Amino acid sequence: MARLPRLALPGYPHHMIQRGNNRAAIVATPADYRFFLDLLGDAAQQFDVAIHAYVLMSNHFHLLATPQTVDGLPKMMQAVGRTYVRYFNRVQQRTGTLWEGRYKSTVIQTDRYLMACMAYIDLNPVRAGLVSTPQDYPWSSHLHYLGLRADRLITPHALVWELGNTPFAREAAYAEMVRSGLNSVQQAALTQATLRGWALGEPDFVADLQKRTERRVAKTRAGRPLSRPI
Numbered sequence: 001m002a003r004l005p006r007l008a009l010p011g012y013p014h015h016m017i018q019r020g021n022n023r024a025a026i027v028a029t030p031a032d033y034r035f036f037l038d039l040l041g042d043a044a045q046q047f048d049v050a051i052h053a054y055v056l057m058s059n060h061f062h063l064l065a066t067p068q069t070v071d072g073l074p075k076m077m078q079a080v081g082r083t084y085v086r087y088f089n090r091v092q093q094r095t096g097t098l099w100e101g102r103y104k105s106t107v108i109q110t111d112r113y114l115m116a117c118m119a120y121i122d123l124n125p126v127r128a129g130l131v132s133t134p135q136d137y138p139w140s141s142h143l144h145y146l147g148l149r150a151d152r153l154i155t156p157h158a159l160v161w162e163l164g165n166t167p168f169a170r171e172a173a174y175a176e177m178v179r180s181g182l183n184s185v186q187q188a189a190l191t192q193a194t195l196r197g198w199a200l201g202e203p204d205f206v207a208d209l210q211k212r213t214e215r216r217v218a219k220t221r222a223g224r225p226l227s228r229p230i
Contacts, residue, residue: 004197004215004216005215006073006074006102006105006197007105007106007107007197007198007199007213007215007217008067008070008071008072008073008074008105008107009070009107009209009212009213010067010068010069010070010072011066011067011068012066012107012108012110012209013052013064013065013066013107013108013110013114013117013157014063014064014065014066014067014073014105014106014107014108015062015063015064015105015106015108015117015190015193015194015200016062016063016064016065016073016077016103016104016105016194017060017061017062017103017104017105017194017195018060018061018077018081018099018100018103018104019059019060019099019100020059020060020098020099020100021097021098021099021100022100023059023060023100024059024098025058025059026058026059026060026061026084026088026098026099027056027058027088028088028091028092031091032088032091033056033139035084035087036056036061036080036084037054037056037139037153039080039083039084039087040054040063040076040080040153041152041153043075043076043079043080044065044076044153046076046079047067047069047071047072047073047075047076047079048067048068048069048072049065049066049067049068049072049073049076050065050066050067050068050155050157051063051064051065051141051153051154051155052064052065052066052114052118052141052154052155052156052157052160053117053118053121053122053140053141053154054121054140054141054153055121055122055124055125055137055139055140055141055142056139056140057124057125057128057130057139062120062121062124064114064117064118064121066157073105077103081099081103084098085097085098085099104194104195104197105194105197106193106194106196106197106198106199106200107199107200107201107209107217108190108193108199108200108201109199109200109201109202109205110157110159111159112201112202112205113186113189113190113200113201114157114159115159115177116182116186116190117190118141118145118178119177119178119180119181119182120182120186120187120190121140121141122134122140122141122142122178123178123181123182124140125137125140134178135148141153141154142178145160145170145171145174145175146171146174146175147167147168147171160174163177196219198217198218198219199217199218206218
């Protein structure tokens with residue numbers, strides 16, 4: 001079966017995952033983490049992509065981002081991927097591929113899944129057993145939303161501003177949201193939709209997306225009633 005092109009639509013938040021080849025390390029030192037994040041920030045600005053949340057793990061990373069153009073995301077990811085591989089191969093004196101194929105991505109319904117996706121990203125190091133709380137992990141956007149660090153990479157989504165009328169109120173509300181975590185249904189939905197490339201949202205959202213692209217956005221036929229979000 002022919003591989004579907006990635007679903008990329010301007011103005012919609014996208015959740016992305018990129019893994020190291022055979023789950024191998026993609027960073028080895030703090031300098032690698034910093035280089036990658038600086039590179040991502042430059043590429044996001046160049047290709048007009050708003051990064052809302054991220055986590056950079058030892059062998060993969062997650063992004064939540066909204067592109068303003070059709071090709072913004074793929075161009076950003078291509079620029080970061082190629083430049084970082086050259087850097088990492090040079091400093092590690094290695095050759096060959098670094099990534100496990102192409103990155104995985106999906107479009108998510110903003111009002112239903114955006115904040116859940118941010119918590120999902122923040123909690124990744126906790127799920128991996130690296131830290132007991134997300135604020136103990138330095139290579140994510142979580143500290144920015146707690147007001148503990150200014151991160152130039154981050155452009156908060158409008159929904160974040162609705163968490164409170166003051167920075168303190170927003171930071172407290174965000175911290176509580178992440179502490180509350182996700183249920184197993186939300187976590188599975190975010191993981192599977194991203195890995196499979198199907199839009200994540202309610203039936204009306206998915207049907208509306210299908211009108212905006214020729215690429216299939218759901219496993220079932222566009223417009224067909226769905227028993228649950230995909």
